[in-house]
Amino acid sequence: MKGKLAAAMRNLGLCVALAGLTACASGPMDVSGTTPGPLSIASEGSFFIGGHDVHSDTLSTVPNYATSGTVTVGQVYVSYQVPTHARPLSLTLIHGCCLTGKTWETTPDGRMGWDEYFVRHGFPTYVIDQADRGRSATDIETINAVKEGKAPVTALPALFAASHEAAWAIFRFGPQYPQRFPGEQFPLDSQSGLWQQMVPDWIASLPTPNPTVPALSQLAAKLRNTVLISHSQAGIYPFQAAALSPNGIAAIVALEPAECPSATGDLTPYTKIPILVLFGDYIDQSPRWAPRLNACRAFADAAVRAGGHVQLVLLPDVGIHGNTHMMMQDRNSLDVANWVLHWIDTHVTAAAS
Template structure:
């Protein structure tokens, strides 16, 4: 199945792990970060409380397929999760990073700043003085409804496509979240800008809490940003604001099912519709993809982990192929590293 006008091409998203996956390169690196001096680094007598540490860095795990057939994708996870959310599904199927690799896309999956493998110090992000930063962990009872697995814990929607029998693996993957301790824009935003520039034409793919970050990166500078894909973004730019940054920029916003019944997500879907209309009126190339409106029912908030995650990935890949984002693929086949 051919997804792009360029060669070489990848393999279908439904292809299983029994087909060998050949890579040109893989690895990891950090991008961004800054040094701070703190007198509150340690409460352990064996380690000095004063010293200099790095904060705001972003961990990037990358893989480049041997046969590159699409632009590099940067995958940015949402609340209470890490880049692991893209690596595999709770029931053990390939995650989006493997699916897109098999289809010919170089994939760069990040951990947000102060999250997961990006690290989180106990020194406050601002200057190392004062109380410990605000941090929270989301309980499964709230996550169940926020992720729209079901209307109330532990009852699933009858048609849910989330792999409920394996939900315990999702709970294991959730990590402490420093979101409320960090400035606006989140330090992840300039890191995304730097990564896009280095890749020379990347599609930034965000989910939920991170939904706004690629839009903020594009508002700061369009260099290296070929397109934006936002899976159920928790926030978007103000439709009544200046949207000139999105002129001629391909933008896809994807929403799953049972949104109307959610006091949290129904207003956000309405905002997405308003943003798409306003962005296009300002010369944009924005599209809202509502899966139920396409006859695809039962998707949760965790679109990349639902049982039809390959179908959703295929729709996203087909959109990228149709849009053929300007400038995509400048460094698609070249691994990068360094800050």
């Protein structure tokens, strides 16, 4: 009972003298163990950003459902938790290829996800499903049109599902399936929990810009003061959103972005906000990631020369080793989270208020 009361008071940031209560902690909770104390939530829920209505005559190839009518497509699902005594800065988590917002939740081996960890550190935390992924609706009109003979086979959307074997190398568990890099930190004994969370990817069939980009811009404007934390495929989206408008974007943290802005393009949008580009381990052993790191380094160097506050960091260079592309699920995921939080605390103005 005392422990629970103390935990509740820590959540509340209180330190009250109670008869018989010998200790009363303040400051961040220690949530690195397996049994953290209660999580105190001020508000939680979900909503959508964006989307537009379209009329279609190929909505259904199933009896009892009308083929003609209006549907809404292109919207982006957002779920959130705001802790009690929240900081004035929020975090927005944007998953990558072939995945959904599940990326940031409980790890495949059952440990706390970054979403909860960030909330426990006082940040209102927003998690999206990219447009046409997860709880953000896909658009099936063309598939139905082809099935009904109203459109040619070539009109079918270009889709892909990343195989376990392909993802193994892309996620840098090792050079190729099923070889492991020595010291890699992904919980491969629980790999089935990762394969279960992978979903087909419709990105190659979406309009330009990807509807996720304007949705992120709208979301940042709504949240007023949020750090856009992207992963992999989504890496370029926060930059593109910042190019639309800096409104509400407090910083960008790009975790192993598949693409950085061009080093030779207009860098003005990226000189106004703190930017961290973070890579894990084994990059030089990956034909997919080594050139991407180089391109991001060129961008970071150019943005710094243009007056920006852009930092590119490899985790091994700050003493954190063995990280795969899925660093938010690696066994040392909370070490990485702590490093990111420290960067935010020291580089993003609002975080200190």
